[in-house]
Amino acid sequence: MSTKLLNYTNQSIKGAIQVPGDKSISHRAVMFASMANGTSLITNFLAGEDCISTINAFRSMGVNITQENDNVTVNGRSIAGLKEPLVPINLGNSGTTSRLLLGILAGLPHHFTLFGDASLTVRPMDRIVVPLSLMGAQIDGREQGKYLPLAVRGKELNAITYHTPVKSAQVKSGVLLAGLLANGTTVVEEDAKTRDHTENMLQAFGVKLEIDKNTVSIEGKQQLTACDIQVPGDISSAAFFLVATALAKNSKLTIDEVGLNPTRTGILDVLKMMDVDIDVVEEKTIGGELIGSIKVQSSDIKATTIEGDIIPRIIDEIPIIALLATQASGKTIIKDAEELRFKETDRIASVVENLKALGANIEPTNDGMIINGPTKLKANKTNSYGDHRIGMMVAIASLIAEGTIELSDAACISVSYPRFFEDLDKLIN
Numbered sequence: 357m358s359t360k361l362l363n364y365t366n367q368s369i370k371g372a373i374q375v376p377g378d379k380s381i382s383h384r385a386v387m388f389a390s391m392a393n394g395t396s397l398i399t400n401f402l403a404g405e406d407c408i409s410t411i412n413a414f415r416s417m418g419v420n421i422t423q424e425n426d427n428v429t430v431n432g433r434s435i436a437g438l439k440e441p442l443v444p445i446n447l448g449n450s451g452t453t454s455r456l457l458l459g460i461l462a463g464l465p466h467h468f469t470l471f472g473d474a475s476l477t478v479r480p481m482d483r484i485v486v487p488l489s490l491m492g493a494q495i496d497g498r499e500q501g502k503y504l505p506l507a508v509r510g511k512e513l514n515a516i517t518y519h520t521p522v523k524s525a526q527v528k529s530g531v532l533l534a535g536l537l538a539n540g541t542t543v544v545e546e547d548a549k550t551r552d553h554t555e556n557m558l559q560a561f562g563v564k565l566e567i568d569k570n571t572v573s574i575e576g577k578q579q580l581t582a583c584d585i586q587v588p589g590d591i592s593s594a595a596f597f598l599v600a601t602a603l604a605k606n607s608k609l610t611i612d613e614v615g616l617n618p619t620r621t622g623i624l625d626v627l628k629m630m631d632v633d634i635d636v637v638e639e640k641t642i643g644g645e646l647i648g649s650i651k652v653q654s655s656d657i658k659a660t661t662i663e664g665d666i667i668p669r670i671i672d673e674i675p676i677i678a679l680l681a682t683q684a685s686g687k688t689i690i691k692d693a694e695e696l697r698f699k700e701t702d703r704i705a706s707v708v709e710n711l712k713a714l715g716a717n718i719e720p721t722n723d724g725m726i727i728n729g730p731t732k733l734k735a736n737k738t739n740s741y742g743d744h745r746i747g748m749m750v751a752i753a754s755l756i757a758e759g760t761i762e763l764s765d766a767a768c769i770s771v772s773y774p775r776f777f778e779d780l781d782k783l784i785n
């Protein structure tokens with residue numbers, strides 16, 4: 357296991373940066389291009405481990421995909437042309453690959469076996485297996501298909517109307533993709549709007565959808581037509597440097613070409629609520645995705661309460677928001693975020709354990725955490741437990757913690773941000 361020593365104490369962040377491509381959009385680009393007729397070019401693809409798992413899954417179904425750094429060319433085979441893989445599909449660490457792919461495989465006339473790493477194997481799959489079974493899917497695994505490994509025997513599927521009990525873009529997307537292969541019109545309703553990259557990109561590939569507030573309808577048996585995709589920078593990766601700059605002394609940073617899809621920009625709302633000095637410029641829309649730049653500088657931070665419908669819009673940013681809250685004046689309360697318990701780690705437990713080890717005043721609750729600040733942080737032993745976002749949060753904590761932090765399992769950061777430390781080192785002076 358890789359241990360990294362982190363000593364960035366009192367460094368400033370300065371300059372301009374473009375973060376790597378968006379993870380959610382990169383996954384979908386490979387999936388939809390593989391299912392399309394024709395050749396699609398994906399630029400600024402995130403070559404992180406999770407998205408490579410998606411590429412490998414479609415290669416095993418006979419799709420010719422060439423990847424050179426962040427350029428990916430996909431020779432789509434059409435949905436009907438996807439072949440039965442001869443080997444089990446390894447989903448690695450990727451929840452997104454698992455839930456979306458299950459939606460596609462459930463309706464193909466083949467047999468599939470799927471497995472993942474130790475973390476993915478204990479993440480819930482019943483949230484997608486249950487609605488797919490209602491559509492006629494045959495999926496089996498431990499505890500009625502609650503967990504990987506799973507066996508899928510593809511079937512003719514029928515449309516459903518499904519109200520998602522969890523606020524999850526992965527569930528919404530998996531059901532919509534099954535709906536694309538099914539007979540009839542599938543409708544997915546959600547209580548709060550989750551990220552809508554599936555809806556945006558399916559339309560770019562020529563699929564017709566109806567969207568009415570938090571309800572999406574898709575008619576089955578539509579074909580996808582190849583489409584070039586330019587992936588915007590990942591705001592979830594940018595979030596680490598936004599918070600780093602707000603926390604570090606004499607710091608000023610511009611992040612260019614970053615995705616500003618409103619279903620993803622909850623972090624910008626939270627930064628404003630906490631008095632962080634940021635300025636956002638919206639520049640263009642490509643493939644239904646808004647792109648622009650964000651400027652941020654060192655700030656005096658104020659505590660806040662974060663709850664309700666904003667949670668799905670910041671779900672992956674909560675670990676780094678928790679670090680910011682340790683330096684805010686007052687009590688920050690994060691609630692309605694029980695979904696954090698089902699990520700690469702139980703992120704309520706792993707955030708609290710690591711920030712406590714660094715001296716923060718933070719307590720877990722059932723559905724979030726309470727943080728009292730500001731507290732001076734001090735180096736200690738920390739552990740990502742294989743969770744990329746926990747690893748990056750600890751690395752950013754090192755800018756304000758006194759001494760050298762020891763981070764166990766730092767290598768997992770390459771799941772979503774392989775060049776994270778190179779970028780951090782470039783910005784420090």
Ligand SMILES: O=C(O)C1=C[C@@H](OP(=O)(O)O)[C@@H](O)[C@H](O)C1
Pocket residue numbers: 379380381451452523524525526527529551671672695
């Ligand atoms: O659809 C997606 O690309 C994602 C949805 C979210 O998961 P949930 O749908 O489980 O909330 C998010 O945490 C994950 O990083 C990516």
Ligand SMILES: C=C(OP(=O)(O)O)C(=O)O
Pocket residue numbers: 379406449450451452453672699700745772
């Ligand atoms: C939760 C995440 O990803 P996934 O669910 O795809 O593993 C994440 O990237 O923080």
